[in-house]
Amino acid sequence: MKRRLAHIPQRKPIYIGCEGESEQGYAGFLQDLCDDAGLHVHLNIEVLRAGDSLARVELAVRRLAILRRSRGNLPDRFVFLDTDTQALSVEKTNRARQIAAQNKIRIIWQEPCFEGLLLRHLPGRATHRPPTNPTTLQALTHDWPQYEKPMTRAELGRVIDHDAVARAGGVEDDLMALLRCVGLMPPEGGAE
Numbered sequence: 460m461k462r463r464l465a466h467i468p469q470r471k472p473i474y475i476g477c478e479g480e481s482e483q484g485y486a487g488f489l490q491d492l493c494d495d496a497g498l499h500v501h502l503n504i505e506v507l508r509a510g511d512s513l514a515r516v517e518l519a520v521r522r523l524a525i526l527r528r529s530r531g532n533l534p535d536r537f538v539f540l541d542t543d544t545q546a547l548s549v550e551k552t553n554r555a556r557q558i559a560a561q562n563k564i565r566i567i568w569q570e571p572c573f574e575g576l577l578l579r580h581l582p583g584r585a586t587h588r589p590p591t592n593p594t595t596l597q598a599l600t601h602d603w604p605q606y607e608k609p610m611t612r613a614e615l616g617r618v619i620d621h622d623a624v625a626r627a628g629g630v631e632d633d634l635m636a637l638l639r640c641v642g643l644m645p646p647e648g649g650a651e
Contacts, residue, residue, distance in 0.1 A: 470501040472530065473640060476519040476538035476564075477506050480609035481573045486539075487612035489641065492621055498642040503533060512540045513551040513558070520562050535640050536564040537633075543571040543592055567633040574599045574608070576631065580623040585630045 477483045486504040493500050505522055507515040519538050526533055538559065545552045559566050569576040570588060575595045579585050581602050589595040600606050603618060621643065628635040628644060638644040 470499045471535070471641075472501050472503055472533045473535040473637075474519075474523060474526070474533040474537065474564075475502050475504045475637075476515065476522070476536075477504060478515060478539050478541060478569075478573070479506060481577075482506075482539040482569075484609055484611050484615055485573070485577070488615040488619070489624070489637075489643070491612055491616060492624065492643055493641050496621075496643065500641045502641070503530075507538070511544055511548065511551055511555075513548075513555040515540060516555040516558050516564065516566075519564060520558060523562065523564075534563070536562070537567055537637050537640075538564055539567045539569060539573070539576075541569050541572045565633060565636055567631070567637060571595060574606075576627065576634070577606075577619075578602070579627040579630055580619045582623075582626075585626050 475482075475486045477486060483504055483506050486502055490500075490502045490504070493502070503526065505519075507518045507522075509515045509518045516538060519536070523533060523536065540555075556566065558564075567576075571590065572592045572595060574592070575588065578587055578589075578595060578599045581599075584598075584602060587598060589598050605618075624638060625644060628638045635644060639646055
């Protein structure tokens with residue numbers, strides 16, 4: 460009698476381009492939350508080592524083309540970018556938005572930087588938006604004295620959890636889109 464092999468659902472591949480190691484640790488933390496929840500997703504996480512937002516989006520497009528040849532198409536695509544550099548070159552920022560839209564990449568804008576996004580995970584801080592990187596870091600370290608840049612996925616997991624991610628997603632539409640895509644939050648209009 461033949462043994463029947465267990466059916467293992469294929470993991471849904473999702474591309475996440477990261478501005479730096481901090482975002483890479485955060486995306487890894489999201490993968491851990493997905494794994495813990497039994498969600499069949501694989502986050503293809505890459506640090507986009509390039510200059511400004513435009514260069515990072517262009518690099519993401521090139522990396523996605525390479526991945527398409529080796530792993531097939533990754534229809535769900537996200538890139539974490541800081542808003543603090545937008546004022547330096549409005550033209551480049553607009554071009555980055557255009558290229559991202561043309562390539563179906565959703566930009567998760569971190570206002571003004573990753574620490575600002577992370578701050579909104581903390582209790583009572585969901586709507587707190589310090590205007591600059593130094594004031595954002597000061598606010599974050601006030602509530603999280605052990606914070607050091609960059610944090611690993613394990614270090615992040617010691618302080619934030621699914622509820623914290625949902626809190627931040629509640630005020631960050633682009634982050635919420637990622638959370639819904641991976642299954643950590645119900646689809647828009649779905650039951651919670």
